[in-house]
Amino acid sequence: MGRVSSFGQHLYSGQVSFDFVGRRKLWYSISVVIIVLCAVAFVVRGFNMGIEFKGGVEFTAQVQKASSQAVDDMTQAVEDAGVPEAGDPIVNTSGSDTVRIQTRALTQDQATQIEQSLTKAGASEVSQNLIGPSWGKQVATKALTGLIVFVVLVILFIWAYFREWKMSVAAVVALAHDLLITAGVYAWSGFEVTPATVTGLLTILGYSLYDTVVVFDKVRENTKGIQRSSTRTYAERANLAVNQTLVRSINTSITALLPVAALLIVGAAVLGTGPLKDLALALFVGMAAGTYSSICIATPLSTQLVERDPAIKAHTKRVMKKREESGGVVTDDPEPLAVAPARPVGVSKAAKRNQPTRTTRSRRPKGKA
Amino acid sequence: MAAPPSRRNLPRPRRTLIIFLVGMAAVYALLAVLGVTGKGEHDDGQSVWKPRLGLDLQGGTRITLEAKATSGDVTPDKLKQARSIIDQRVNATGVTEAEVSTQGGNQVIIEIPGQKKGNIVDQVGRTAQLRFRLLWASAQSAQQPIAAEEKTKQEAIVDKVDWSKLSLDQLLAAETQGTQSLPKEYAEGVAALQELAKGFVCDKKSLPTDDVSKKPLVTCDTKTGEVFVLSPTVIEGTDVKSAAAVVPQNQVSWVVSLQLKGEGKKTFDKVTDALFKQEQAGSDQTSRFAIVLDGEVLSAPTTNGHFTDGSSQISGNFTATTARDLANQLKYGALPLTFGVNGVSVEGPTLAGTQLDAGLYAGAVGLVLVVIYLLLYYRGLGLVAIGSLIAAAGLTYAMVLLLGQGLGFTLTLPGIAGLIVAIGITADSFIVFFERLRDEVRDGKSLRLAVESGWERARGTILAADAVSIMAALILYIFAIGVVRGFAFALGLSTLIDVVVVFLFTKPLVSLLARTKFFGQGHKLSGLDAKHLGISGRKVDQIGRGTAPAARPATEGGTV
Numbered sequence: 001m002g003r004v005s006s007f008g009q010h011l012y013s014g015q016v017s018f019d020f021v022g023r024r025k026l027w028y029s030i031s032v033v034i035i036v037l038c039a040v041a042f043v044v045r046g047f048n049m050g051i052e053f054k055g056g057v058e059f060t061a062q063v064q065k066a067s068s069q070a071v072d073d074m075t076q077a078v079e080d081a082g083v084p085e086a087g088d089p090i091v092n093t094s095g096s097d098t099v100r101i102q103t104r105a106l107t108q109d110q111a112t113q114i115e116q117s118l119t120k121a122g123a124s125e126v127s128q129n130l131i132g133p134s135w136g137k138q139v140a141t142k143a144l145t146g147l148i149v150f151v152v153l154v155i156l157f158i159w160a161y162f163r164e165w166k167m168s169v170a171a172v173v174a175l176a177h178d179l180l181i182t183a184g185v186y187a188w189s190g191f192e193v194t195p196a197t198v199t200g201l202l203t204i205l206g207y208s209l210y211d212t213v214v215v216f217d218k219v220r221e222n223t224k225g226i227q228r229s230s231t232r233t234y235a236e237r238a239n240l241a242v243n244q245t246l247v248r249s250i251n252t253s254i255t256a257l258l259p260v261a262a263l264l265i266v267g268a269a270v271l272g273t274g275p276l277k278d279l280a281l282a283l284f285v286g287m288a289a290g291t292y293s294s295i296c297i298a299t300p301l302s303t304q305l306v307e308r309d310p311a312i313k314a315h316t317k318r319v320m321k322k323r324e325e326s327g328g329v330v331t332d333d334p335e336p337l338a339v340a341p342a343r344p345v346g347v348s349k350a351a352k353r354n355q356p357t358r359t360t361r362s363r364r365p366k367g368k369a
Numbered sequence: 370m371a372a373p374p375s376r377r378n379l380p381r382p383r384r385t386l387i388i389f390l391v392g393m394a395a396v397y398a399l400l401a402v403l404g405v406t407g408k409g410e411h412d413d414g415q416s417v418w419k420p421r422l423g424l425d426l427q428g429g430t431r432i433t434l435e436a437k438a439t440s441g442d443v444t445p446d447k448l449k450q451a452r453s454i455i456d457q458r459v460n461a462t463g464v465t466e467a468e469v470s471t472q473g474g475n476q477v478i479i480e481i482p483g484q485k486k487g488n489i490v491d492q493v494g495r496t497a498q499l500r501f502r503l504l505w506a507s508a509q510s511a512q513q514p515i516a517a518e519e520k521t522k523q524e525a526i527v528d529k530v531d532w533s534k535l536s537l538d539q540l541l542a543a544e545t546q547g548t549q550s551l552p553k554e555y556a557e558g559v560a561a562l563q564e565l566a567k568g569f570v571c572d573k574k575s576l577p578t579d580d581v582s583k584k585p586l587v588t589c590d591t592k593t594g595e596v597f598v599l600s601p602t603v604i605e606g607t608d609v610k611s612a613a614a615v616v617p618q619n620q621v622s623w624v625v626s627l628q629l630k631g632e633g634k635k636t637f638d639k640v641t642d643a644l645f646k647q648e649q650a651g652s653d654q655t656s657r658f659a660i661v662l663d664g665e666v667l668s669a670p671t672t673n674g675h676f677t678d679g680s681s682q683i684s685g686n687f688t689a690t691t692a693r694d695l696a697n698q699l700k701y702g703a704l705p706l707t708f709g710v711n712g713v714s715v716e717g718p719t720l721a722g723t724q725l726d727a728g729l730y731a732g733a734v735g736l737v738l739v740v741i742y743l744l745l746y747y748r749g750l751g752l753v754a755i756g757s758l759i760a761a762a763g764l765t766y767a768m769v770l771l772l773g774q775g776l777g778f779t780l781t782l783p784g785i786a787g788l789i790v791a792i793g794i795t796a797d798s799f800i801v802f803f804e805r806l807r808d809e810v811r812d813g814k815s816l817r818l819a820v821e822s823g824w825e826r827a828r829g830t831i832l833a834a835d836a837v838s839i840m841a842a843l844i845l846y847i848f849a850i851g852v853v854r855g856f857a858f859a860l861g862l863s864t865l866i867d868v869v870v871v872f873l874f875t876k877p878l879v880s881l882l883a884r885t886k887f888f889g890q891g892h893k894l895s896g897l898d899a900k901h902l903g904i905s906g907r908k909v910d911q912i913g914r915g916t917a918p919a920a921r922p923a924t925e926g927g928t929v
Contacts, residue, residue: 012811062719098720108490108713125717127428128487132711134435139853142473146848153840161833199783199845199853203790203860206841210794210834214801217830248804254742255800256793259735263789266731271724276731279786279856287793 011243018246021239024300031177031297038184045187050194050278051102051129053136057086057111059101061123066093070122074099077121081114094272099123105133139195143202150205151175158213162220170302171212174293178208181289182282189281196275200282207256207283208290211249212298218245219299226315231323233316238303242295253291260284382877389873393760396767403774420766421773423781423855426725428718429482432490433711436475443475443706450697451706452477459493460573468777476711487715499606499699500582501633502599503544503640504657504669505559508566510594514575515568523561530558532601533583537636540600541643545655562587562598569596577664590666597666599659603640606662608633610679612699614692617682623692624684627699634679641681644672662698728785735789736762739796747803749888749895750879754799757875761795764866778858787859794838794860795867799875801834802827806879807897816897820883824876831871838864 010016020027051058063070071091078089078101086103094100103114108130115126154175155168162168182204186193218241226234260283267276306312404417424431434455436443448471455477456469467481479493515523535543535551542550548559562585569575571589582602589596610630616623629637640658648656648671659669660683670683683695740758743751765788772778805827809819842861846854882888891898 009811012808060717060720062717095723098723108487108710111713112488125719127717127720128713128715130487130710130713132433132435132709134709135433135711138435138711142848146844149848150841150844153844154837157837157840195853196783199856202845202848203841203856206838206845206860207794209837209841210797213834213837214797214830217833221826244808245804248800251746251800251804252793252797255739255796256790258738258742259732259789259792262735262738263731263786266727266734270727270730274724275783276724276727276786279783283790 007247011246014240014243017239017243019239020242020295021235021300021303024296024304027296027300031293035177035180035184038180038187041184041187045190047183047187047193048190049136050192050197052131052139052195053193055105055131055133055135057103057106057114057131058129059103059111059114059118060094060127060129061099061101061118062125063097063099063123066095066097066099068093070099073121074101074118074123077117077123078103078114080121081117083110083113085110086114094274095270098272100272106130136195139198143198146202147205150202154205154209158216161213162216164220164302164306166305167216167302169305170298171209171216173301174212174290174298175205175208177293177297178204178286178289182286185285186282191281192278194275194278196278197282200279200286203279203283204286204290207287208293211252211290211294214248214252215242215245215294215299216302218242219302227311230319233319234306234312235303235316238299238306242299246295249291249295253287256287257284260287382880385873385877386881389760389869389877392873393764393767396764396771400767400770400774417770417774420769421777421779422725423779423784424480424482424714424721425716425782426721426728426780427482428716428721429480430484430486431481431712431714431716432479432487432493433472433713434477434479434490434493434708435711436477436706437709445471445474447706448475448477451708455479455493459489464489477708483718485715485717487713490710490713499609500602500661501604501606501637501640502586502602502659502661503540504597504659505543505548505585505600506563506566506598507654507657507669508569508596510571510589510596511568512570513568514570515565520565520568523564526561527558527565527585530555532558532585535601537603537639540603541640543600545643545647558585559598566596566598571596586661586664588661588664588666590669595666595669597659597669599661599666603658604629604633604636606699608636609699612696614687614689614696622684623687623689624682625687625692625696625699626682627680629679629681637679637681638675638677641672641674641676645675648672660699667695667698724782728782728789732785732789732792735792739792743796743799749892750803750897753875753878753882754796754803756878757799757870758792758795760874761863761866761870764870765863768862768866772862779855780859781855783853784855784859787856788863791860791863791867794835794864795870798831798835798867798871801830802871802875802879805830810897816889816891817883820880824879828872832868835864835868 007016061074063074071093075089075091078086078091083106085106090102092100101114101118106114111128111130115128118126151172155165155172158168158171159165179201182201186197191197219238222237222241222244223234226232226237229237260280263276264280264284267274267278267280271277307316400417436448436451452469452471456467459467459469459479459481464481464484464486466483467479470478470480472478532555535555539551549556551559565587569587569589571591571594573591576591577586577588582605585601586599587596588599608629608631610628612625612627614623615626644656644658653671656672657669658672660667668683668685670685674681687695736758740751740755743754745751747754769778769780773780802824806819806823809823809826810816812819814822839861842857842864845857846861886892888895888897
């Protein structure tokens with residue numbers, strides 16, 4: 001881990017720097033390709049909508065062992081129940097000792113009839129879930145309303161906090177990016193889309209933004225008073241911010257993904273189906289995409305937008321010109337920070353602030369602290 | 370901002386930490402008191418130390434009824450009214466411990482823990498029928514209920530008779546001149562009705578559930594205990610145009626004014642004509658009619674006027690509330706809204722148990738993985754993070770218990786998932802802080818200074834990020850449906866707790882630890898040693914002189 005830490009130090013100082021901002025075209029292209037793939041999935045494969053969106057009845061039968069024999073037994077039991085509306089049920093195993101049976105919409109009496117038939121066929125316990133046809137639609141409508149409200153609030157919040165609408169735009173683009181990718185993974189994998197999935201998607205909104213806010217906060221800190229600097233462009237400072245928060249981003253992603261992964265695995269292995277798995281899969285994909293987008297989409301995009309500002313444009317030009325005059329660094333150097341002159345040009349506030357402290361402390365006899 | 374902690378500031382971290390620990394102890398003490406006295410608002414005999422589990426984790430029935438858009442504007446008032454009526458009906462079916470609540474502005478949720486009762490849905494959800502019937506006979510509530518066998522027998526006799534052939538005049542005559550005025554073939558049916566009335570005990574449980582319009586009905590008024598034999602329906606509730614609770618001019622008591630329309634208006638004209646004559650003739654008893662709702666007699670007024678235009682007033686010993694209730698019931702039928710079944714889920718206890726285990730298991734695994742990672746990466750500081758996670762977990766558990774007692778908050782599977790997801794968000798706050806702290810050390814500050822200035826910067830980031838998280842949780846809570854709300858609630862709750870723990874626990878703890886030798890001088894295992902941080906040429910308890918070339922570029926450009 002020691003090496004990882006000094007890696008963090010190098011990232012922080014700029015000795016090691018990944019050019020997230022400069023190579024934005026590469027990152028954009030990667031994302032565009034992924035999103036196009038997702039779009040293809042939407043069209044070609046579509047979504048595997050769960051029973052909640054179609055309406056119907058889902059029975060969960062506890063059996064001795066969830067084998068194909070049990071599936072056959074349960075299918076037979078549904079047919080024996082004497083409810084013609086429940087023909088062609090979808091029956092599959094779920095976990096080690098449950099069988100899941102889905103039928104079309106039934107009345108409560110019919111559902112009870114089937115439940116009795118299942119119990120007769122050897123199910124030790126039957127749970128049933130009768131879902132009205134409007135339920136899923138309602139969930140989707142509400143989720144959409146929530147999404148719109150959230151996006152509006154996000155734009156306002158970021159604009160208020162960072163005083164920069166361009167960051168709002170970039171954050172929202174990153175959000176859309178994460179949602180599309182998550183939806184795409186659902187389409188490709190054929191996992192069932194349930195209300196829990198929708199919850200997961202809405203949670204991603206919060207998480208993706210959370211990540212972006214942390215990175216943007218550092219960008220703002222680094223680019224404050226950028227106009228006074230004659231050695232660094234806005235883009236370079238923004239890129240440094242991404243690099244400086246890279247270790248945090250990685251650590252946060254890992255600590256966030258670990259519990260979600262546990263949910264996903266337990267949800268899939270122990271329960272087979274159900275809200276845990278649906279929620280966890282959406283979260284897992286969305287969180288991973290969220291980390292990527294806050295680094296490779298949000299910051300480069302906000303930088304790109306900020307750079308269109310005439311003042312910043314002029315400043316960048318000034319810095320570049322000066323750099324050329326000094327005969328040192330060329331503009332497209334991927335790691336300009338590492339080679340840049342070590343001495344600061346202006347006296348920064350930070351330096352001023354620290355000055356008296358340093359003198360006093362260093363004169364102190366050792367070992368007192 | 371980055372001023373060195375002055376002497377005045379020195380005792381602060383310890384004080385903050387003590388405040389936090391005392392606060393936490395107080396919360397647990399409060400719970401203990403609640404446990405001893407059993408004064409929790411939602412006390413259900415369960416141990417106060419066990420979280421209240423949702424139906425998906427303990428098994429039970431959950432019925433979701435949704436108001437249909439066709440039933441007019443769904444106002445909070447109407448929904449509240451519907452809720453209380455449905456609540457009464459659920460109780461009337463003999464189900465105990467059911468909880469009926471409204472949700473999402475147009476839904477009524479019935480939750481019955483531990484029982485499989487999906488079959489009550491049709492009984493409780495239907496919009497009840499309001500009917501006007503003539504009063505053929507009345508009696509006092511019986512002491513002994515009629516034997517079930519006898520009841521079935523008599524009911525069969527009543528059912529055999531075709532009552533729908535009777536004309537309004539015949540129905541009226543049966544009241545004004547007695548049931549013997551009916552054609553002979555009805556005699557047996559009437560006798561059976563009288564038998565049923567004789568053995569009718571007037572309470573909520575025995576009210577008839579099969580209120581059929583074209584058949585006579587034996588029922589009672591549970592307010593007075595009077596048992597009635599009622600004629601087939603003469604006016605349907607759908608003929609009620611309006612009803613209102615009013616105090617008429619020059620009077621002091623409340624009455625319910627009733628306005629009928631269509632066929633009902635004409636019938637009412639005829640009915641009141643006949644019945645009012647009885648009243649004038651001095652026979653109050655044969656001038657009554659009954660307003661029946663859902664098989665129960667709401668009111669059985671005498672007729673003291675001939676109403677030709679369909680409007681009338683029902684007087685009695687009304688208070689403002691009872692008059693308004695009756696008016697509402699007349700207007701809307703029993704339920705002010707028509708409900709459709711949105712979902713019925715019946716969860717068996719085994720499945721529920723598996724889900725609970727899986728949720729707890731996933732949470733434990735997730736927590737352990739995060740702990741291992743934090744220890745490996747942050748070493749000594751990782752211990753601080755783990756301590757903070759434990760503090761957050763302790764506080765969350767207490768809040769779940771307390772909210773369960775106070776607000777009836779139940780822990781559902783999505784709720785547990787929310788808490789697990791929140792582990793990551795909570796850990797992130799520490800990571801942001803620790804990374805800032807290390808950055809400050811790299812910038813050339815001594816550790817003790819770095820803690821303060823790193824905190825100053827991390828604080829803003831943590832607050833902004835948590836604000837976003839809480840905003841997301843709130844929106845999810847407002848726009849989510851059903852159990853998904855539990856997820857949003859858990860997420861919001863843990864984010865708030867995260868803020869509390871970071872401010873009142875983690876930060877002061879790190880401040881205190883920075884003074885110790887182990888952390889303050891950067892012991893190899895503290896996670897703060899110079900090598901681990903990748904700085905060279907000094908120890909972390911010293912101030913850098915800017916000799917490390919790395920420290921320079923970062924300070925340039927003005928960081929505030």
